[in-house]
Amino acid sequence: MNPVTITIDGLAIPAQEGMTILQAAQANGLYIPNLCNHPDLDPAGLCRVCVVKIDDWKIAISCKQPVKEGMVVSTEDPEVQRVRKNTVELLVANHPMTCLTCERDGNCELQRVARYVGLEPTDLNRYRRSVRSLPMDRSNPFFEIDHAKCILCGICVRTCDEIQNINAIDFVKRGVASLIGTMGNKPIAESRCESCGECVVRCPTAALSPRHRVQPMREVKSICSYCGVGCGIRLGVRGDQIVGVQGDRENPVNGGSLCVKGRFGYHFINHPERLQKPLVRKDGELVEAEWDEALDLIAEKFSQHKGEQFAALASARITNEDNYLIQKFTRAVMGTNTIDHCARL
Amino acid sequence: MNAINTPADLGPMRDYCQAALGRQKVRFLVCAGTGCIAGGSMAVYQELQRLLSERDINVDVELLYEGKESDAGVGTSGCHGFCQMGPLVRVEPTGTFYTRVKAADVPDIITATLDENSEVERLLFKNPDGSRSVTEHDVPFYNRQQRIVLDKCGTINPEDIRDYFAVDGYQALAEILQHLSPMEVIDIVTASGLRGRGGAGFPAGRKWLGCHKAGGSPKYVVCNGDEGDPGAFMDRSVLEGNPLAVIEGMTIAAYSVGARYGYIYVRAEYPLAVVRLQKAIEQAKQYRLLGENIMGVDFDFDLYIFQGAGAFVCGESTALTLSIEGKRGMPRVAPRPRTTEVGLWDKPTLLNNVKTYAFIPDIIRRGADWFKSIGTESSSGTAVFALTGHIANSGLIEVPMGITLREIIYDIGGGIPHGGTFKAVQTGGPSGGCLPASLLDTPIDYDSLDEAGSIMGSGGMVIMDENTCMVDVARYFLQFTEEESCGQCVPCRLGTKQLLEILKDICKGKGRKADLDLLYELSHSVHGGSVCGLGQTAANPVLTTLRYFKDEYEAHIFEKRCPAKVCKDLISFRIDEEKCAGCTLCARACPVSAITGEKKQVHVIDQSICIQCGVCKEKCPTKFSAVECVSPKLVMEVA
């Protein structure tokens, strides 16, 4: 890839051949407003918000237009500004004005773009307002779909296709009636959706949003505890509860992708049935006991059953350090190599 | 003879077919175009057959080919173009041209033709001056036309390839297979100045050259017969009337660009065209004119029909190819490679309109210079229009480029009927515009129409009289584009919706002062921001009506008045007390019982019930003409 130099609004920036104008801008920390672009996906060029003027004559969309040596790009040309602002106004005229209670308030791409193109309060009533009234799809336990907030950027469709290759959803119908839907517009839960939530995390508005979401106060990097793939995650913590899981985009294993269990299967951590105290069998019943009592009993019994009378089953679920100590305990303290685990199951 | 095994077989084949057809002294050709069929032409056809059989002279075409002589026979032809006057019957070889023929007229026609050597006067076309025209050539509708593509539509049986052979069919293909290289063919097409007849007018030769040069295999030749413009049926008539000319043109194109396969994309709304094409392809295959080793030479080309499934946007080339691939017909987003390089199944694809291909055999046979001599410098050849609306003679016409709108409307079309006044002519369908009387002398060519704010388009030409509301027309087209927008890009999906909402409001008398500026601004943004041609031109009907009929918008917005008295929310019907004779016709016809009045008493319309359907005005006998339509709306009297 050959390096090239292009000019955006008078600023010369380095880029690589093969990049789009938008990629070059983003690589240099420049914001060009856009709604349907996502770095993980092929550019679609549908929202038309990223329009720029090239070499003072051609209107083009920066998400698809490749850079060329010496190219002069304007993002503030009057025609560009007008097309872009009108486009955003059209979207806003068809979008609910419920920002304050919206899941994505403050983190919404439509808000960001609207502010950037300079929407004034008077602009909000310039166009005829009409917001879709389609029922919310709440059939999935983990996320819900609000068609009224959908801007038809298609990021969810492309995610389900390009990344997940599941194709549970697609653009259905045509024209103004277009929407994102499943076969026959059935509830998402009746489709082949695998609830991975990859579309939800990429949705620029709250058309797709997690259900019962609680904002975390902090995040902790860790590794998913389900299968052997070992996806990087960020655990969202609020108080002493885990309130969410995000994919860790920096992790080379998953690059941020997660499956349904990894993303949504964390509620067991806070589950009321968690064991919170040791239990000891007394008169045939397991009853709560203090640690000392339980540990003393174990130490006593294990001391009686050293060597071939003892066996340990470690676990593929616990950490290396846990496993190391269990085998060390079995071998060094109990004097036997009879330690195994469910590697074979 | 039942196959063309070398190009040299074509000459003898033509002579053989001409000889066979020549054995029939008189031939009654019944128009079997969709319009005439709707008018009952098949009953006429059957009656002709029945009566000729009774006379024992109805000889089957096959027997002619076996050498039998015949006094008379009956055949079907494609559309003659003059659908309004259908069903049409033409008598060969005299060319006698009968209009509005009913089955009951058949005995008279037979008697006049076979027994009396005369004509049935009452069925001949009646000129405005009261005289009668015997042949098509005498009819003003026809005699100002110059027919190339439509020439054979009304004279040959589109379901018999031998009829096509008889009129020099496939001579052009034989010629190029024997004597011309693909590049030489492309040079002829380029030299002819032929521009794509789909609407945009891209030079055909350049497109062919691009596809010829493109790398990749196999290549495809695609015929765009997705004639989606409302008010246009040129392609339909060509496909129904002379399908083999299109097929021969495509085969020549395939040879020139090196294509192995071809598709004809036909609207599903055109079932007859599909049937005729199927038969034509079947026969072409039988005669070795499609398939492997066409005419025995090293050239293979297979042709398939694809039936569109009802989406206007599929007229756009990339949407059309995606549709054939079984996808949603959403135009590809630029920057993208040309269809000639990356088209159907991502292979080089030549895509032209039905008429573009239909011109090709004639251009090859008669030469580039002949074609270039017709029309204007920049737009050579003829243009085919579907002339409809408020026009005396409506139908399909073919005229040399450069002819003026006035000539078409008044000389060919016979002007506005019922003493009406011309208000506007709409060309180019939803992507085109409405031109006013002041532009009637505009010559018809790609560039002049463009300059006037409209486009040539594929050939729809709708004439509008003074009873047409131009705001309503703009609303009508925006309704169409809104429904037909593929919906993928924001400016087109929501921009057409917004334009439509504003226009609807204006038609309802809810227009705002700022709306005119808003329409301008939004129209330009939809033009600048949309992905494809459909979106980019969607606002043209708004822009041209704003440009030429701004006063009508202003009347709607500021006076709440619809000058043409079309917009229901701005009109009222009332009964003139002076004129009403109390005949009760209106009251009985009123679907909502809004009219009261005793027999022989003056009738009154209750404005609170009236739905402005206009039936009362329709029903009121002309001698009274008591019902009148007024705008703005009558202020309702509170009872």
Added chain:
Amino acid sequence: MAGLATALGSGAMTNSIAEISGAKTILAIGTNTTQAHPVLALQVKKAARNGAGLIVANPKKIDLCRHATIHLQHRPGTDVALLMGMIKVIVDEGLADLDYIATRCENFEQFLASLAEFNLDAVAAITGVDQELIAAAARLYGSEQPAATLYCMGITQHSHGTDNVWAIANLGLITGNVGIPHGGVNPLRGQNNVQGSCDMGGLPDVYPGYQKVDNPDAQQKFEAAWGVKLSETPGLTHSEIFDKIHEGTIKSLYLVGENPYLSEANASHAIEAMEKIDFLVVQDIFLTETAQLADVVLPAATFAEKDGTFTNTERRIQRVRAAIAPRGEAKEDWRIVTEIARRMGAPGFDYNTPAEIMAEIAALTPSYGGITYERLEEGGLQWPCPTIDHPGTPILHTERFSTASGKARLMPLSFRESAELPDNEFPLLLTTDRSLFHYHTGSMTRRVEGLEQLVSEEFVKINPADAAHLALVDGEMVQVSSRRGTTTAKTKLTAVCPPGLVSMTFHFAESPTNMLTNAALDPIAKIPETKVCAVRVEKMTA
């Protein structure tokens, strides 16, 4: 994973997950990747999307087949025949990489001789797959390279699972695909730290880092480090442990984070053992079905409540971090062990942090020699990572194999039937699989409301033709029995299962599938044959 260790010297994924999408050919055999390893499956689907040939070998028409170039729908338990048949085509058609074989493999002559029995006629008869399809798959694998093989429990959970693994290794070696980028022989490990628990010596025959307990050098090293005398006798495996409990030899069982009640093949055998044993300690986060049998239950911390490391299927050691404090009085597993050991007066358990434990691991485990918590802060490291400045090893065997000779061993094989095949009494073949929405015995996922909402019960997946034959309708509760036990579940009529095959998961305590499965062990890997057993499906008796 013992099979792979014999052939290549190491029983782990030879390549990395991120490389899969760059393969030209992928053979996915015995893995329902999209269900069991959904995020890794993204790489497979990406490769297929980019034009790679994807061969799915699976008795069922699994979801991955949607993306496959070729689906080899072989009869369960006939993998050796299928793979050796493919190898024979590759050799016969001159597609074998002879240079690679000459320089990197041994035992080729004997191996060639063993191919004789696998002519396509015979293979097609055994596997039930069309000859042409097998040949096409062989040609694809043999010519479009790099080719990667992915496999999972569908390969290993057989009475001849080791043979299956050897056959896979043979295929990779014969085509020169082992030790190259985007290729390799890649077992997909099922549980989050199954690789790590093996690496850590949670196996009866090896110390951490697969150092054999009967190797005197290793024994001395660990005796010196731990300051005690160690046994040189390999211990007992999972299934053998339950046998020895029945026999009365084993009296105490310390069970950490496992639920044999549901996961063990022929589960009733294990359950009876646990009911019978003198002293059972279960350490877990929930009161599992197994824990309910225990004498003492210890509350453990979840992964979100402790620091440590997991090693994933591609040998990547990654940091797990405590995000919250353990619930109630629950404790980290390592801490519990140290407390038991200290109470027993054992020295060497005075750890304050997992980092200290890792330091000891690194000191004693060559492949983990370069692992420190400081380094892991920067991201995971793939073993072998022998020294502090070693970058880790994304691809194994690039230059030499970890066998004694440095060469890979081609293993001559012959086909053996599964231990139990359908007969008149038990006419259907049961195979087990997993659901995307649940995990293992369900102790975690079944406590996630949303997952329960999506899938809350077991289904016997059965071909509509079989169901029609048995007069069963979709969703009907049926009884499934084998020689070992009986369970009940609802039917799901689906063409995913070919006629004659039924399939169940083992996530649901209400329908304990492992009551049915056969504990017939692979003689080397000691893995039970949960993928094949004979069952009968019947209408519920009123």
Added chain:
Amino acid sequence: MDETLHNLLAPYKDKSEALIPILQHVQGELGYLSDEAMLAIAGTTGIPESRVYAVASFYAQFYFTRRGKNQTKVCSGTACHVKGAARILDTFERELGIACGTTSEDYEHTLETVACVGSCALAPVVVVNDEVHGQMESGRVGKIVAGLNTNGG
């Protein structure tokens, strides 16, 4: 899968490129595209069922619910529009008692508009059960509807 569907789709195994002809064929035989039919098409061609619907619902030709025995299509082409198609449509709505784009409860009638049937010279045009009625007047609507009702289609 229903046997009719099975036989219908047999020639299309794995022919994902033929989706639109398949949809046309199936609808031609069954009258509309049921969920079951779309799932069967997806299964046969290997196209995800969401995409089958995405494609089908894009085109005006395809229907997803049962249609009336009699189908009346009022042309809304430009020529028809300027010659009063809207009034013809209004009259049909009143005479049939159903709104445009709907089917009567007894599945006797479906009424809809069609973009242009290409018979503009005969405007305004109505197509009733594939028969073209040209130069329509609202006064003729009642007779057409009466004919449909007495003939039962």
